[in-house]
Amino acid sequence: MDKRYYGEFGGQYVSESLMNTLDVLTEEFEKAIKDPEFIKQYDYYLKEYVGRENPLYFAEKLSAKYGTKIYLKREDLNHTGAHKINNVIGQALLAKRMGKTKLIAETGAGQHGVATATVAALFGMECTVFMGAEDMERQKLNVFRMELLGAKVQSVTSGSATLKDATNEAIRTWAEKAEDTFYIIGSAVGPYPYPKMVKEFQKVISVEARRQILEKEGRLPDAVVACVGGGSNSIGMFAEFIADESVRLVGAEAGGLGVETGKHAAAMALGKTGILHGMKTYLLQDEDGNIELAHSISAGLDYPGVGPEHAYLRDSGRVEYVSVTDKEAMDALVELSRMEGIIPAIESAHAMAQVFKMTKNMSEDQIIVMCLSGRGDKDMMTVQKYFNGEETNK
Amino acid sequence: MNRIEKKMAELQEAGKKAFITYTTAGLPDLDTTKKIVYAQEKAGIDVIELGIPFSDPVADGPVIQTASYKAIQNGTTLRKVFDTMSEIRETGCEVPIVFMMYYNTVYHYGIEAFVSKCIACGVDGLIIPDLPFEEQKELQTALNAQEHAPILIQLVAPVSKQRIPMILEHARGFVYCVSQMGVTGKGANFHKDLKEYLASVKAVSQIPVMMGFGIRTAADVLPVKDEIDGAIVGSHFLKLLEENNYSTDAVTEYVTTFQKELNA
Numbered sequence: 178m179d180k181r182y183y184g185e186f187g188g189q190y191v192s193e194s195l196m197n198t199l200d201v202l203t204e205e206f207e208k209a210i211k212d213p214e215f216i217k218q219y220d221y222y223l224k225e226y227v228g229r230e231n232p233l234y235f236a237e238k239l240s241a242k243y244g245t246k247i248y249l250k251r252e253d254l255n256h257t258g259a260h261k262i263n264n265v266i267g268q269a270l271l272a273k274r275m276g277k278t279k280l281i282a283e284t285g286a287g288q289h290g291v292a293t294a295t296v297a298a299l300f301g302m303e304c305t306v307f308m309g310a311e312d313m314e315r316q317k318l319n320v321f322r323m324e325l326l327g328a329k330v331q332s333v334t335s336g337s338a339t340l341k342d343a344t345n346e347a348i349r350t351w352a353e354k355a356e357d358t359f360y361i362i363g364s365a366v367g368p369y370p371y372p373k374m375v376k377e378f379q380k381v382i383s384v385e386a387r388r389q390i391l392e393k394e395g396r397l398p399d400a401v402v403a404c405v406g407g408g409s410n411s412i413g414m415f416a417e418f419i420a421d422e423s424v425r426l427v428g429a430e431a432g433g434l435g436v437e438t439g440k441h442a443a444a445m446a447l448g449k450t451g452i453l454h455g456m457k458t459y460l461l462q463d464e465d466g467n468i469e470l471a472h473s474i475s476a477g478l479d480y481p482g483v484g485p486e487h488a489y490l491r492d493s494g495r496v497e498y499v500s501v502t503d504k505e506a507m508d509a510l511v512e513l514s515r516m517e518g519i520i521p522a523i524e525s526a527h528a529m530a531q532v533f534k535m536t537k538n539m540s541e542d543q544i545i546v547m548c549l550s551g552r553g554d555k556d557m558m559t560v561q562k563y564f565n566g567e568e569t570n571k
Numbered sequence: 572m573n574r575i576e577k578k579m580a581e582l583q584e585a586g587k588k589a590f591i592t593y594t595t596a597g598l599p600d601l602d603t604t605k606k607i608v609y610a611q612e613k614a615g616i617d618v619i620e621l622g623i624p625f626s627d628p629v630a631d632g633p634v635i636q637t638a639s640y641k642a643i644q645n646g647t648t649l650r651k652v653f654d655t656m657s658e659i660r661e662t663g664c665e666v667p668i669v670f671m672m673y674y675n676t677v678y679h680y681g682i683e684a685f686v687s688k689c690i691a692c693g694v695d696g697l698i699i700p701d702l703p704f705e706e707q708k709e710l711q712t713a714l715n716a717q718e719h720a721p722i723l724i725q726l727v728a729p730v731s732k733q734r735i736p737m738i739l740e741h742a743r744g745f746v747y748c749v750s751q752m753g754v755t756g757k758g759a760n761f762h763k764d765l766k767e768y769l770a771s772v773k774a775v776s777q778i779p780v781m782m783g784f785g786i787r788t789a790a791d792v793l794p795v796k797d798e799i800d801g802a803i804v805g806s807h808f809l810k811l812l813e814e815n816n817y818s819t820d821a822v823t824e825y826v827t828t829f830q831k832e833l834n835a
Contacts, residue, residue: 188705190701191629191701191703192701193749194728194752196728197730197734198730335640336626336640341627342627345627349632349753352753352754353753354752451675453675454629455701457678462679465648465649465676466625466676466678466680467625467643468626468675
């Protein structure tokens, strides 16, 4: 079997100029994760810098109200406020090991950009973050955070000037400068070995969560839920549970204004396969095969594709993918804030909304574990606009 | 016989180098694209690359990105370019034409249907920069299954090195040597080891070796003239077209001059 593929998805759809780079990267990555010294370093930074392990929190009031035990994996308590940093630490350590001195990254909302700028500062590496001009306008505060951390934020004006175009520009720059530059992809997307690397460096979420739930409940959960944009927190949350056949795995895509309106980011709801950003996967595309813009109130889920392993897990039936609308997510955001005193990122609120839906058919002694992928501070402007009835996206 | 292979054989016979241009189809409209093709044929161009616009052209620099974006805005689609191709061939135009496109456009159309349509419309070759050798099997199988299918042109890069023999083993038409790392249209800042790299390709290639990316005039390639069998101009040609308001006279002048200097 071709290790570069997940069923029919994945691969390395990049220019010839990058093929050697990917070969070397694959080899170095495989060596690194078998090297105890590398793992020791990675674990060290996750503990001392990121603040792991984070809690698996029993949401007592929500559990009582919804009649099912709800546990939240608190990735929002990580340094920089989301799961993104787990992966950036791993990839940046690999970059250092490979002798690269410069990091580049793409970012939509700015969370992965901030995480990359943070780790670049920590390791003393030069950092350029590509960000769509539209997104820079919408996420001014994150642009400032990245600059404060010493990164250069490169405005991308081509195409739709959003995440997919920022990714295109990062790929172009990487093809030119791969000799001294490492491209840190933030989601479970891109050409092989990126989807595998991101999973490897995010699986800590489920390694901890699985152990924690066994300690607290003495058994595996009935269901595990996470939100899916490109799919980094969800692949990390599902990883250790995939082999546990009794555990139902559910991914919540961004349904935007509703899949039927065409304004959404639910690449898997329509199931049209295509090729973008180095991978074959499910994509939003028009009748000519041009990539369509995604829509979601959550910038982090606003991506027209999905990681190839998710595409495979969908087709194999191991994971169910559903879509959650902007409104459902915002209602869940308020509910979690008021009931538990936790303001989630809008991305994570999609997973919360899905959890509430699932509790309707579950009993009091059943257990759901949800990945609370990030905190909501970054979203306060959007939330405010939403409740004032203003337009929040495009 | 495939028009590209026929042309390459003729050039080899005459001891001449090939000149190839790239134009984004549908810029500013498909009628103009046809006129530009005819003008180039008359001026004696050897091969024409027609770019099929795609929303996310990752191998291209700003000039071709903008051109693609505009062409899509103008309503240019693969289906319409196929119609234009048929019209071009119906007038008796026999210049070799290669589609430069991204793989999603092919994949979305349906691979087998795409190959059949290329044959029906007289497309001679395909350049797909995001389809490296390892990912070509699906398309190559479909191409091999039909007679008169277009040739999938192989690209090599300055860092391809040990990959070159594998890439060239079954390559046909010509091999496209990318002159620098990164994207199209960055000017003549060629790779530092350009000459050695081209020579290494030339040494193992059974087919003509073309150089592309960043070339503006014949003078840009003269230092490596002995290592190549021809040159490809894209971004610069598009700029020239725009600056001259798509005048066919400017096209004729540019093609004629480049060819003369290349073969001087």
